[in-house]
Amino acid sequence: MSQEQRQQWFQRMMESGLEHNMFVPADVLQHATPDVLASNLPPELLSKVLAASLAAGSMTPERVLETVTPEVLAKHLPHDVLWACIAAAAARAGVSTT
Protein backbone atom coordinates (compact mmCIF):
# COMPACT_ATOMS: atom_id res chain seq x y z
CA MET A 1 0.00 0.00 0.00
CA SER A 2 1.24 3.44 -0.79
CA GLN A 3 1.12 6.57 1.26
CA GLU A 4 -1.18 8.10 -1.31
CA GLN A 5 -3.71 5.29 -0.98
CA ARG A 6 -3.65 5.56 2.79
CA GLN A 7 -4.12 9.30 2.52
CA GLN A 8 -7.10 8.90 0.22
CA TRP A 9 -8.66 6.38 2.55
CA PHE A 10 -8.34 8.60 5.58
CA GLN A 11 -9.66 11.54 3.57
CA ARG A 12 -12.70 9.51 2.58
CA MET A 13 -13.28 8.33 6.14
CA MET A 14 -13.07 11.87 7.48
CA GLU A 15 -15.42 13.13 4.78
CA SER A 16 -17.87 10.35 5.45
CA GLY A 17 -17.68 10.73 9.20
CA LEU A 18 -18.52 14.42 8.96
CA GLU A 19 -21.14 13.82 6.31
CA HIS A 20 -22.93 11.18 8.33
CA ASN A 21 -22.50 12.95 11.65
CA MET A 22 -20.29 10.29 13.10
CA PHE A 23 -18.37 13.24 14.44
CA VAL A 24 -18.65 17.00 14.18
CA PRO A 25 -15.90 19.55 13.62
CA ALA A 26 -15.57 20.06 17.36
CA ASP A 27 -14.86 16.36 17.75
CA VAL A 28 -12.19 16.59 15.08
CA LEU A 29 -10.53 19.48 16.87
CA GLN A 30 -10.44 17.47 20.06
CA HIS A 31 -7.83 15.36 18.34
CA ALA A 32 -6.51 17.71 15.71
CA THR A 33 -5.72 20.13 18.49
CA PRO A 34 -4.36 23.61 17.88
CA ASP A 35 -1.02 22.18 18.87
CA VAL A 36 -1.26 19.43 16.27
CA LEU A 37 -2.52 21.82 13.60
CA ALA A 38 0.19 24.34 14.30
CA SER A 39 2.86 21.67 14.16
CA ASN A 40 1.73 20.02 10.95
CA LEU A 41 -0.07 22.49 8.74
CA PRO A 42 2.02 24.54 6.32
CA PRO A 43 2.26 28.25 7.06
CA GLU A 44 0.02 29.27 4.19
CA LEU A 45 -2.80 27.11 5.52
CA LEU A 46 -2.38 28.41 9.04
CA SER A 47 -2.60 31.94 7.75
CA LYS A 48 -5.63 31.00 5.69
CA VAL A 49 -7.37 29.66 8.79
CA LEU A 50 -6.58 32.83 10.66
CA ALA A 51 -7.64 35.07 7.77
CA ALA A 52 -10.97 33.27 7.43
CA SER A 53 -11.60 33.62 11.14
CA LEU A 54 -10.64 37.26 11.16
CA ALA A 55 -12.94 37.93 8.23
CA ALA A 56 -15.82 36.19 9.99
CA GLY A 57 -15.03 37.65 13.38
CA SER A 58 -14.70 34.39 15.21
CA MET A 59 -12.88 31.09 15.03
CA THR A 60 -15.14 28.10 15.40
CA PRO A 61 -14.39 24.44 14.75
CA GLU A 62 -16.77 24.58 11.80
CA ARG A 63 -14.89 27.51 10.32
CA VAL A 64 -11.55 25.85 10.88
CA LEU A 65 -12.70 22.77 9.00
CA GLU A 66 -13.90 24.92 6.12
CA THR A 67 -10.25 25.60 5.46
CA VAL A 68 -8.72 22.50 6.99
CA THR A 69 -10.81 20.14 4.90
CA PRO A 70 -10.67 16.36 5.18
CA GLU A 71 -8.29 16.40 2.24
CA VAL A 72 -5.99 18.77 4.11
CA LEU A 73 -6.33 16.77 7.29
CA ALA A 74 -5.39 13.55 5.54
CA LYS A 75 -2.56 15.21 3.67
CA HIS A 76 -0.83 16.99 6.52
CA LEU A 77 -1.87 15.51 9.85
CA PRO A 78 -0.55 12.24 11.27
CA HIS A 79 -3.00 9.55 10.39
CA ASP A 80 -3.00 8.11 13.87
CA VAL A 81 -4.52 11.39 15.03
CA LEU A 82 -7.31 11.02 12.48
CA TRP A 83 -7.79 7.41 13.42
CA ALA A 84 -8.09 8.38 17.07
CA CYS A 85 -10.91 10.71 16.06
CA ILE A 86 -12.64 7.97 14.08
CA ALA A 87 -12.17 5.37 16.81
CA ALA A 88 -13.56 7.72 19.43
CA ALA A 89 -16.60 8.38 17.25
CA ALA A 90 -17.09 4.65 16.78
CA ALA A 91 -16.89 4.16 20.51
CA ARG A 92 -19.50 6.84 21.06
CA ALA A 93 -21.71 5.19 18.45
CA GLY A 94 -21.35 1.87 20.22
CA VAL A 95 -19.70 0.03 17.36
CA SER A 96 -16.34 -0.25 19.03
CA THR A 97 -15.35 -1.63 22.39
CA THR A 98 -12.24 0.50 22.65
Added chain:
Amino acid sequence: MNVKNFLIDALTSALELGLATPDDVMKHVTPEILGTSLPRPLWSRLLIACLGAPKVDAQLVIETVGVQNLCEHVPAPIIFTIVASVAVRTLGGIVPDRPVRTFDSAAAAAPLRATTPLNLSAPPPPEARAERSTPPPPPGPSIPTPSTTPDPDADDASKLPLRARTPTGQRFRQTNTNIGRLASSTRRPQASAGAAEPSTPPKRRAETEVEEVVEEGAKTSDDWRSSLAVEDDQLVDWSASEETQTSTEERKR
Protein backbone atom coordinates in the same frame (compact mmCIF):
# COMPACT_ATOMS: atom_id res chain seq x y z
CA MET B 1 -25.61 9.89 13.12
CA ASN B 2 -25.50 7.32 10.37
CA VAL B 3 -22.87 4.79 11.34
CA LYS B 4 -23.75 2.33 8.61
CA ASN B 5 -23.19 4.82 5.83
CA PHE B 6 -19.86 5.73 7.35
CA LEU B 7 -18.87 2.08 7.52
CA ILE B 8 -19.97 1.56 3.92
CA ASP B 9 -17.77 4.45 2.81
CA ALA B 10 -14.82 3.34 4.93
CA LEU B 11 -14.93 -0.27 3.81
CA THR B 12 -15.70 0.47 0.18
CA SER B 13 -12.87 2.95 -0.15
CA ALA B 14 -10.48 0.60 1.64
CA LEU B 15 -11.32 -2.15 -0.83
CA GLU B 16 -11.16 0.18 -3.83
CA LEU B 17 -7.78 1.55 -2.77
CA GLY B 18 -6.40 -1.90 -2.17
CA LEU B 19 -5.84 -1.24 1.53
CA ALA B 20 -8.24 -4.02 2.40
CA THR B 21 -8.88 -7.28 0.60
CA PRO B 22 -11.96 -9.51 0.52
CA ASP B 23 -9.98 -11.93 2.66
CA ASP B 24 -9.68 -9.25 5.33
CA VAL B 25 -13.43 -8.93 5.31
CA MET B 26 -14.06 -12.64 5.45
CA LYS B 27 -11.70 -13.02 8.40
CA HIS B 28 -14.24 -11.15 10.47
CA VAL B 29 -17.44 -11.71 8.55
CA THR B 30 -17.28 -15.46 8.82
CA PRO B 31 -19.78 -17.76 7.14
CA GLU B 32 -21.35 -18.30 10.57
CA ILE B 33 -21.93 -14.58 10.92
CA LEU B 34 -23.30 -14.39 7.41
CA GLY B 35 -25.59 -17.29 8.25
CA THR B 36 -27.17 -15.43 11.10
CA SER B 37 -27.03 -11.95 9.56
CA LEU B 38 -27.87 -12.14 5.89
CA PRO B 39 -31.51 -12.32 4.86
CA ARG B 40 -32.67 -15.30 2.84
CA PRO B 41 -32.90 -13.51 -0.52
CA LEU B 42 -29.27 -12.51 -0.22
CA TRP B 43 -28.34 -16.02 0.73
CA SER B 44 -30.16 -17.24 -2.33
CA ARG B 45 -28.24 -14.87 -4.53
CA LEU B 46 -24.98 -15.92 -2.92
CA LEU B 47 -25.71 -19.60 -3.38
CA ILE B 48 -26.57 -19.08 -7.03
CA ALA B 49 -23.34 -17.19 -7.61
CA CYS B 50 -21.26 -19.78 -5.84
CA LEU B 51 -22.87 -22.60 -7.71
CA GLY B 52 -22.22 -20.95 -11.03
CA ALA B 53 -18.66 -19.85 -10.33
CA PRO B 54 -15.65 -22.04 -11.12
CA LYS B 55 -13.95 -20.86 -7.97
CA VAL B 56 -15.52 -19.74 -4.71
CA ASP B 57 -13.44 -17.36 -2.73
CA ALA B 58 -13.79 -14.32 -0.53
CA GLN B 59 -13.86 -11.99 -3.50
CA LEU B 60 -16.84 -13.77 -4.98
CA VAL B 61 -18.72 -13.58 -1.69
CA ILE B 62 -18.02 -9.90 -1.22
CA GLU B 63 -18.84 -9.04 -4.81
CA THR B 64 -22.03 -11.02 -4.72
CA VAL B 65 -23.33 -9.80 -1.42
CA GLY B 66 -21.96 -6.30 -1.80
CA VAL B 67 -20.37 -4.07 0.77
CA GLN B 68 -23.57 -2.13 1.23
CA ASN B 69 -25.56 -5.25 2.07
CA LEU B 70 -22.79 -6.45 4.35
CA CYS B 71 -22.79 -3.20 6.28
CA GLU B 72 -26.55 -3.19 6.30
CA HIS B 73 -27.02 -6.64 7.79
CA VAL B 74 -23.84 -7.59 9.59
CA PRO B 75 -23.56 -6.03 13.05
CA ALA B 76 -21.73 -2.72 12.92
CA PRO B 77 -19.11 -3.66 15.54
CA ILE B 78 -17.94 -6.48 13.29
CA ILE B 79 -17.66 -4.20 10.27
CA PHE B 80 -15.81 -1.66 12.34
CA THR B 81 -13.41 -4.37 13.45
CA ILE B 82 -12.48 -4.82 9.79
CA VAL B 83 -11.93 -1.10 9.35
CA ALA B 84 -9.92 -0.98 12.56
CA SER B 85 -7.72 -3.87 11.52
CA VAL B 86 -7.01 -2.16 8.21
CA ALA B 87 -6.19 1.03 10.05
CA VAL B 88 -3.82 -0.82 12.37
CA ARG B 89 -2.06 -2.33 9.41
CA THR B 90 -1.83 0.90 7.44
CA LEU B 91 -0.54 2.77 10.45
CA GLY B 92 2.17 0.23 11.01
CA GLY B 93 0.55 -1.34 14.03
CA ILE B 94 0.81 1.79 16.11
CA VAL B 95 -2.71 2.82 16.82
CA PRO B 96 -3.88 4.51 19.97
CA ASP B 97 -6.51 2.29 21.53
CA ARG B 98 -8.34 5.39 22.65
CA PRO B 99 -8.22 9.09 21.96
CA VAL B 100 -4.97 10.62 23.08
CA ARG B 101 -4.06 14.22 23.69
CA THR B 102 -7.58 15.39 23.32
CA PHE B 103 -8.19 19.08 23.28
CA ASP B 104 -9.91 20.41 26.37
CA SER B 105 -12.00 23.04 24.69
CA ALA B 106 -13.41 24.23 28.01
CA ALA B 107 -10.01 25.54 28.91
CA ALA B 108 -9.45 27.13 25.56
CA ALA B 109 -10.53 30.44 24.22
CA ALA B 110 -14.22 31.11 24.25
CA PRO B 111 -14.70 31.57 20.48
CA LEU B 112 -13.27 28.10 19.86
CA ARG B 113 -15.85 26.47 22.06
CA ALA B 114 -18.00 23.90 20.36
CA THR B 115 -21.64 24.46 19.75
CA THR B 116 -22.33 20.95 20.96
CA PRO B 117 -21.28 19.59 24.34
CA LEU B 118 -17.92 17.92 24.13
CA ASN B 119 -17.23 14.47 25.40
CA LEU B 120 -14.96 15.07 28.33
CA SER B 121 -14.64 11.54 29.48
CA ALA B 122 -12.37 10.51 32.28
CA PRO B 123 -8.72 10.02 31.37
CA PRO B 124 -7.72 6.46 30.54
CA PRO B 125 -6.34 4.28 33.31
CA PRO B 126 -2.57 4.13 33.67
CA GLU B 127 -2.53 0.48 32.59
CA ALA B 128 -3.95 1.33 29.18
CA ARG B 129 -1.33 4.03 28.65
CA ALA B 130 1.44 1.69 29.67
CA GLU B 131 0.37 -0.89 27.11
CA ARG B 132 0.81 1.50 24.24
CA SER B 133 4.10 0.81 22.59
CA THR B 134 6.24 3.69 21.40
CA PRO B 135 3.61 6.32 20.86
CA PRO B 136 4.40 8.83 18.16
CA PRO B 137 6.34 11.79 19.49
CA PRO B 138 4.16 14.78 20.11
CA PRO B 139 4.63 17.36 17.40
CA GLY B 140 4.77 20.16 19.92
CA PRO B 141 4.65 20.91 23.58
CA SER B 142 1.87 18.92 25.14
CA ILE B 143 -0.35 20.50 27.69
CA PRO B 144 -1.32 18.08 30.43
CA THR B 145 -4.98 17.36 30.76
CA PRO B 146 -6.34 18.60 34.07
CA SER B 147 -6.93 15.63 36.29
CA THR B 148 -9.76 15.41 38.76
CA THR B 149 -8.36 12.45 40.68
CA PRO B 150 -5.15 12.81 42.64
CA ASP B 151 -2.32 10.50 41.65
CA PRO B 152 -1.41 8.23 44.55
CA ASP B 153 2.22 8.14 43.44
CA ALA B 154 2.53 11.85 43.21
CA ASP B 155 4.29 13.98 45.77
CA ASP B 156 2.62 15.68 48.69
CA ALA B 157 1.95 18.87 46.83
CA SER B 158 -0.25 17.10 44.32
CA LYS B 159 -2.22 15.45 47.11
CA LEU B 160 -3.56 18.74 48.23
CA PRO B 161 -7.19 19.39 47.35
CA LEU B 162 -7.69 20.80 43.93
CA ARG B 163 -8.12 24.49 43.99
CA ALA B 164 -10.20 26.54 41.67
CA ARG B 165 -8.61 27.48 38.44
CA THR B 166 -7.30 30.97 38.28
CA PRO B 167 -8.29 33.14 35.37
CA THR B 168 -5.95 32.54 32.50
CA GLY B 169 -5.88 36.15 31.52
CA GLN B 170 -3.57 37.02 34.39
CA ARG B 171 -0.89 34.66 33.19
CA PHE B 172 -0.17 36.68 30.13
CA ARG B 173 1.21 40.09 29.75
CA GLN B 174 -1.37 42.54 28.63
CA THR B 175 -0.96 43.99 25.23
CA ASN B 176 -0.98 47.69 24.64
CA THR B 177 -4.26 47.48 22.83
CA ASN B 178 -6.02 47.82 26.19
CA ILE B 179 -8.84 45.52 25.21
CA GLY B 180 -8.96 44.02 28.63
CA ARG B 181 -8.99 47.42 30.22
CA LEU B 182 -11.98 48.48 28.19
CA ALA B 183 -13.76 45.20 28.85
CA SER B 184 -13.22 45.29 32.58
CA SER B 185 -14.28 47.90 35.02
CA THR B 186 -11.02 48.01 36.92
CA ARG B 187 -9.11 51.21 36.71
CA ARG B 188 -5.67 51.46 35.40
CA PRO B 189 -2.93 51.99 37.98
CA GLN B 190 -2.20 55.62 38.45
CA ALA B 191 1.51 55.00 38.58
CA SER B 192 1.68 54.06 34.92
CA ALA B 193 -0.45 57.02 34.03
CA GLY B 194 2.10 59.25 35.64
CA ALA B 195 4.97 57.57 33.87
CA ALA B 196 3.55 58.17 30.43
CA GLU B 197 3.49 61.90 30.54
CA PRO B 198 2.38 63.54 27.34
CA SER B 199 4.67 66.00 25.67
CA THR B 200 2.05 68.71 25.79
CA PRO B 201 -0.07 69.34 28.87
CA PRO B 202 -3.67 68.20 28.52
CA LYS B 203 -6.01 70.86 27.47
CA ARG B 204 -8.40 71.80 30.21
CA ARG B 205 -11.95 71.15 29.18
CA ALA B 206 -14.97 73.14 29.92
CA GLU B 207 -17.86 71.59 31.84
CA THR B 208 -19.90 70.90 28.74
CA GLU B 209 -17.06 69.01 27.12
CA VAL B 210 -16.96 66.48 29.92
CA GLU B 211 -20.32 65.07 28.89
CA GLU B 212 -19.12 64.63 25.34
CA VAL B 213 -16.19 62.61 26.57
CA VAL B 214 -18.48 60.36 28.56
CA GLU B 215 -20.68 59.76 25.52
CA GLU B 216 -17.67 58.96 23.41
CA GLY B 217 -16.56 56.48 26.03
CA ALA B 218 -19.94 54.82 25.91
CA LYS B 219 -19.74 54.52 22.15
CA THR B 220 -16.32 52.97 22.25
CA SER B 221 -17.39 50.46 24.86
CA ASP B 222 -20.19 49.37 22.55
CA ASP B 223 -17.88 48.81 19.64
CA TRP B 224 -14.69 47.57 21.20
CA ARG B 225 -13.14 46.67 17.91
CA SER B 226 -12.89 50.28 16.92
CA SER B 227 -11.02 50.93 20.12
CA LEU B 228 -8.08 48.85 19.00
CA ALA B 229 -6.47 51.92 17.58
CA VAL B 230 -6.49 53.71 20.94
CA GLU B 231 -2.99 54.28 22.18
CA ASP B 232 -1.80 54.43 25.73
CA ASP B 233 -1.16 58.10 25.49
CA GLN B 234 -4.78 58.71 24.68
CA LEU B 235 -5.89 56.67 27.65
CA VAL B 236 -3.63 58.68 29.86
CA ASP B 237 -5.35 61.74 28.53
CA TRP B 238 -8.64 60.22 29.52
CA SER B 239 -7.57 59.71 33.08
CA ALA B 240 -6.06 63.16 33.07
CA SER B 241 -9.38 64.54 31.95
CA GLU B 242 -10.98 62.76 34.85
CA GLU B 243 -8.64 64.55 37.14
CA THR B 244 -9.57 67.70 35.37
CA GLN B 245 -13.18 66.93 36.00
CA THR B 246 -12.44 66.36 39.64
CA SER B 247 -10.56 69.56 39.88
CA THR B 248 -13.46 71.34 38.22
CA GLU B 249 -15.85 69.95 40.78
CA GLU B 250 -13.54 70.91 43.54
CA ARG B 251 -13.44 74.36 42.12
CA LYS B 252 -17.22 74.43 42.25
CA ARG B 253 -17.07 73.58 45.91
